[in-house]
């Protein structure tokens with residue numbers, strides 16, 4: 001991994017919400033093609049970290065570099081469109097009163113500007129791409145359903161599919177398997193493993209079976225700090241990590 | 250063929266029926282009703298313009314009449330100037346209104362001025378991240394301000410007496426040119442049809458889908474690389490120009506304009522039409538307008554026939570009926586119908602998926 005390129009790097013990243021220090025001096029590097037799993041107890045700052053990377057929140061200190069550029073104060077839409085970071089939120093966050101297909105179409109990259117959208121005509125390639133994503137997330141049969149009529153797990157898949165449709169360089173998935181059955185969770189794990197190598201992926205998860213299924217390299221957050229980092233087997237043996245997070249296992 | 254017909258949503262059939270009804274209406278009606286229906290069709294364009302904004306994009310403008318009235322007043326001022334109305338004291342129009350001295354100029358101004366007003370309101374609101382109920386309240390306040398503004402600017406607007414418009418044509422403002430009620434009905438009808446088709450095309454396009462996404466989950470859209478503000482600005486300007494057009498047509502039909510056309514009264518009325526008909530499918534906006542305006546016309550004449558004192562109370566009765574409708578079917582008449590159809594289709598699809606799963610084994 002040492003010889004591959006650094007895609008995302010954060011340096012001394014901190015954020016404070018009116019006196020509450022949610023993230024403190026986080027340094028982290030994500031390499032191109034890597035699948036990184038972030039774990040940590042509730043409130044550790046995992047989601048906050050993603051908010052910073054995707055431009056939802058601005059850090060109080062520190063810098064974020066992506067693909068060689070400083071993206072620290074860029075807007076969310078610029079980070080998504082120009083730098084190509086795609087994000088799935090914690091808890092499905094989709095367009096409820098629109099069909100599954102419309103959701104995927106909206107997410108499909110390349111037509112985000114106003115003028116391009118006005119003069120947009122669906123090409124065969126576009127339709128094929130949308131259908132392919134619908135099949136990958138196993139929602140092809142459900143494409144005419146409103147997103148709000150899907151099951152919780154299906155909504156999670158829909159949002160994962162929307163992130164695929166963005167064709168991002170970096171995919172960020174915040175608890176993608178929350179609320180899924182064991183079978184669905186396993187399928188999701190396989191879906192994500194298939195993407196490994198082609199895409200760079202950061203996944204936050206609590207489900208340890210899932211983590212074992214997909215993870216190689218793991219970062220552990222605790223109280224807004226980076227507690228440990230390393231291959232899964234190593235981290236699992238780390239007494240500090242066991243004390244704060246893995247003890248229930 | 251049958252499959253394709255089945256795919257067409259139920260409200261498109263209503264649209265077709267509605268336009269067939271409207272195009273044949275003057276053939277068997279008396280002039281009075283042709284005149285009334287012409288005004289209603291102008292209002293339908295207005296309701297469509299609000300539906301783009303409120304129904305599709307989720308921007309509940311409570312002061313949409315400002316744009317309707319701005320269009321109407323452009324024609325009003327032009328008419329008064331060209332026909333040298335007796336109340337006019339000024340010699341020349343101010344520089345920014347000079348286009349009103351030509352007939353084509355007045356028509357263009359009636360579209361452009363509401364567009365510019367919408368642009369500025371939009372720039373202010375959307376770059377300042379004003380959303381939801383704040384957007385509604387500010388637009389409501391603007392309607393109130395606009396009403397006072399046209400009353401105060403009496404040099405050009407003739408204050409609260411308003412302006413009488415003597416011509417009834419699309420463009421001309423000279424008093425001697427006047428189309429018949431019958432003829433002008435079809436002019437308004439053509440504009441309504443064009444406005445409707447424009448709305449259908451726009452909302453079917455990707456832009457339309459993005460606007461729906463703005464309504465559903467604006468912040469999520471940013472993380473897909475969109476700038477919601479530019480889309481909102483775009484639809485606000487389009488909707489504003491359309492409202493301006495409806496203002497022009499209405500004023501031409503009615504033959505006068507005063508502050509009520511720009512104020513809170515009309516702003517609320519159009520909200521009610523769209524709410525009763527149902528938001529976000531175009532049909533509801535048109536059906537709501539026609540139902541309530543026809544009801545108003547009939548109730549108005551029946552009640553004033555009974556006794557003059559009674560005339561004030563029919564509005565109260567209508568208000569109560571509207572409240573009941575909105576309470577029991579919050580999606581409006583057409584919205585409820587469309588939803589029921591979607592439900593039925595969903596059930597059929599689910600059955601089909603289950604059957605398929607059964608054949609393929611577990612699934």
Ligand SMILES: Nc1ncnc2c1ncn2[C@@H]1O[C@H](COP(=O)(O)OP(=O)(O)OP(=O)(O)O)[C@@H](O)[C@H]1O
Nearest residue numbers: 017020022040041042043044045046047048049090
């Ligand atoms: N916008 C905000 N304003 C104030 N406090 C916030 C904000 N966002 C996050 N926090 C706080 O920061 C802390 C970290 O939250 P975060 O959501 O990042 O945790 P997490 O690791 O994702 O937890 P979970 O596993 O429960 O999702 C929490 O205590 C949370 O209350």
Ligand SMILES: [Mg+2]
Nearest residue numbers: 046047048090
């Ligand atoms: Mg979280």
